[in-house]
Amino acid sequence: xxxxxxxxxxxxxxxxxxxxxxxxxxxxxxxxxxxxxxxxxxxxxxxxxxxxxxxxxxxxxxxxxxxxxxxxxxxxxxxxxxxxxxxxxxxxxxxxxxxxxxxxxxxxxxxxxxxxxxxxxxxxxxxxxxxxxxxxxxxxxxxxxxxxxxxxxxxxxxxxxxxxxxxxxxxxxxxxxxxxxxxxxxxxxxxxxxxxxxxxxxxxxxxxxxxxxxxxxxxxxxxxxxxxxxxxxxxxxxxxxxxxxxxxxxxxxxxxxxxxxxxxxxxxxxxxxxxxxxxxxxxxxxxxxxxxxxxxxxxxxxxxxxxxxxxxxxxxxxxxxxxxxxxxxxxxxxxxxxxxxxxxxxxxxxxxxxxxxxxxx
Amino acid sequence: xxxxxxxxxxxxxxxxxxxxxxxxxxxxxxxxxxxxxxxxxxxxxxxxxxxxxxxxxxxxxxxxxxxxxxxxxxxxxxxxxxxxxxxxxxxxxxxxxxxxxxxxxxxxxxxxxxxxxxxxxxxxxxxxxxxxxxxxxxxxxxxxxxxxxxxxxxxxxxxxxxxxxxxxxxxxxxxxxxxxxxxxxxxxxxxxxxxxxxxxxxxxxxxxxxxxxxxxxxxxxxxxxxxxxxxxxxxxxxxxxxxxxxxxxxxxxxxxxxxxxxxxxxxxxxx
Ligand SMILES: Nc1ncnc2c1ncn2[C@@H]1O[C@H](COP(=O)(O)OP(=O)(O)OP(=O)(O)O)[C@@H](O)[C@H]1O
Ligand SMILES: [Mg+2]
Numbered sequence: 001x002x003x004x005x006x007x008x009x010x011x012x013x014x015x016x017x018x019x020x021x022x023x024x025x026x027x028x029x030x031x032x033x034x035x036x037x038x039x040x041x042x043x044x045x046x047x048x049x050x051x052x053x054x055x056x057x058x059x060x061x062x063x064x065x066x067x068x069x070x071x072x073x074x075x076x077x078x079x080x081x082x083x084x085x086x087x088x089x090x091x092x093x094x095x096x097x098x099x100x101x102x103x104x105x106x107x108x109x110x111x112x113x114x115x116x117x118x119x120x121x122x123x124x125x126x127x128x129x130x131x132x133x134x135x136x137x138x139x140x141x142x143x144x145x146x147x148x149x150x151x152x153x154x155x156x157x158x159x160x161x162x163x164x165x166x167x168x169x170x171x172x173x174x175x176x177x178x179x180x181x182x183x184x185x186x187x188x189x190x191x192x193x194x195x196x197x198x199x200x201x202x203x204x205x206x207x208x209x210x211x212x213x214x215x216x217x218x219x220x221x222x223x224x225x226x227x228x229x230x231x232x233x234x235x236x237x238x239x240x241x242x243x244x245x246x247x248x249x250x251x252x253x254x255x256x257x258x259x260x261x262x263x264x265x266x267x268x269x270x271x272x273x274x275x276x277x278x279x280x281x282x283x284x285x286x287x288x289x290x291x292x293x294x295x296x297x298x299x300x301x302x303x304x305x306x307x308x309x310x311x312x313x314x315x316x317x318x319x320x321x322x323x324x325x326x327x328x329x330x331x332x333x334x335x336x337x338x339x340x341x342x343x344x345x346x347x348x349x350x351x352x353x354x355x356x357x358x359x360x361x
Numbered sequence: 362x363x364x365x366x367x368x369x370x371x372x373x374x375x376x377x378x379x380x381x382x383x384x385x386x387x388x389x390x391x392x393x394x395x396x397x398x399x400x401x402x403x404x405x406x407x408x409x410x411x412x413x414x415x416x417x418x419x420x421x422x423x424x425x426x427x428x429x430x431x432x433x434x435x436x437x438x439x440x441x442x443x444x445x446x447x448x449x450x451x452x453x454x455x456x457x458x459x460x461x462x463x464x465x466x467x468x469x470x471x472x473x474x475x476x477x478x479x480x481x482x483x484x485x486x487x488x489x490x491x492x493x494x495x496x497x498x499x500x501x502x503x504x505x506x507x508x509x510x511x512x513x514x515x516x517x518x519x520x521x522x523x524x525x526x527x528x529x530x531x532x533x534x535x536x537x538x539x540x541x542x543x544x545x546x547x548x549x550x551x552x553x554x555x556x557x558x559x560x561x562x563x564x565x566x567x568x569x570x571x572x573x574x575x576x577x578x579x580x581x582x583x584x585x586x587x588x589x590x591x592x593x594x595x596x597x598x599x600x601x602x603x604x605x606x607x608x609x610x611x612x613x614x615x616x617x618x619x620x621x622x623x624x625x626x627x628x629x630x631x632x
Pocket of ligand 2: 420421422463554
């Protein structure tokens, strides 16, 4: 009986409308935040080498969580679908690269947030077909966007400053007196920047989905005809979802290159990655922000864990790689059939069990 | 039929006002199917207007014309004394027309209170940037509308299911939540498509009471489709009868019930 709603009466609708109305949830979030800000920067992850914990796990997981929240806004909350996620991230990354060349003195954090707007515009543009087509046809349309943008990333030399290698290489930039990008940037600095941006974007997404805008997205998702008869304009609603979703993808794309990879070419934004992000959304849970965290963390770390297990039993790493692909495939199928709300739902069920414990009825 | 040019007084003493909506010579076709043929009638302010007729008579199609989901090939819709140009349903909702559906159209991924809140969408004005901050005026707005929705939820006696996802509710309650959502829009004209279909006697009585209360307390004009004649007789001020898309009769429940054409086409079959 540790986790419960009973005895915690809400005296106002404001309290009832909070993101985490239950006290135990608030405590849980506080603990996570403390760990993220006070434990990880000093000690990394338990049992792992510090640099590996930050560079290979924490930073990418946090960045992909931003992507997953963004894609979840589109797929989970608005019921549209996109296989262009990686390309929209690419738009963010290339925009950020161009911005750093044009405005070398502007704070890089501002440039990263600005690059999201380019992705938002491109996302909204490629979201236009969603007004006429649904489901499979929309998948094809977004896939076309993916390939068209990939083509742009290769063919338009201006995007990578005509670098003969075709790659964008991240320059060194400082913010608030710290080196945050480039080879000289400390992992812990990059980690803290990414973490803070993620938390900021999580709060915004949480606010949006609980308010008028989020409801209009869910109305379109659940029953577009009824939504329209209530006064929701399908055009603005769908496009706003594409724009916000792509904004998140754009920022995460910029972060991926500037805070993690250090350099990137078109392969970092190919369609395989689009699938990967979609898997994160589905496995984590459609229409859940908590689920987005879980999905990104799980899909990213699962193959790493399997690889370690493989090492213990001296199994060929490529075999383990394929095993993890198959296992994730099976899990996706299972989730789609059995529990469309993914890990987030399982987590919730677990908490509910705890709520009525020790009296199951 | 009594002279009602300037509005009229009902038997139970309610004052019915001027014409709110007028349908003039509506004809609606789906390919070869003629769903509505040259139908004309009006709906007055404060009135409870019933549309009855056998299956496939064109009743739901008529509501769909009224709220702009179908565009008739011929005829005119007049609202508030003005001819209404052809416009998308989302704009017509903005003019104060709300409805419920024959096959419940709730938002299944949301809870009862969230569904009711969707009815307030049009009244919420705080822009995108306030929404993403969700502080100050934006939170205030959300709270004000939430309070209104809770009032409606109390009014329809569905407090117990406030936080329940609507998909898991029994049919009768879903119909009630749908009514709550429509009421949350504070419509001028409320269209109800078979609000009592599939309900038991007790649920029907509850629903009838709610409809009368809505009309009485909020002064909402109501147009409803209903198959149960005893309900229609109890609720409606005036009744339109459709059969194969054609108007058979238009008048008070008593007048309609005595109409020979109606008895032949509809009541004769039912009773
Ligand atoms: N979208 C549509 N496309 C084609 N035909 C339609 C459409 N909507 C209605 N119809 C046809 O129009 C006619 C009238 O249908 P409508 O649904 O208005 O009847 P109704 O009076 O509401 O019947 P019920 O009592 O069964 O609900 C029927 O013949 C129906 O098949
Ligand atoms: Mg019907």
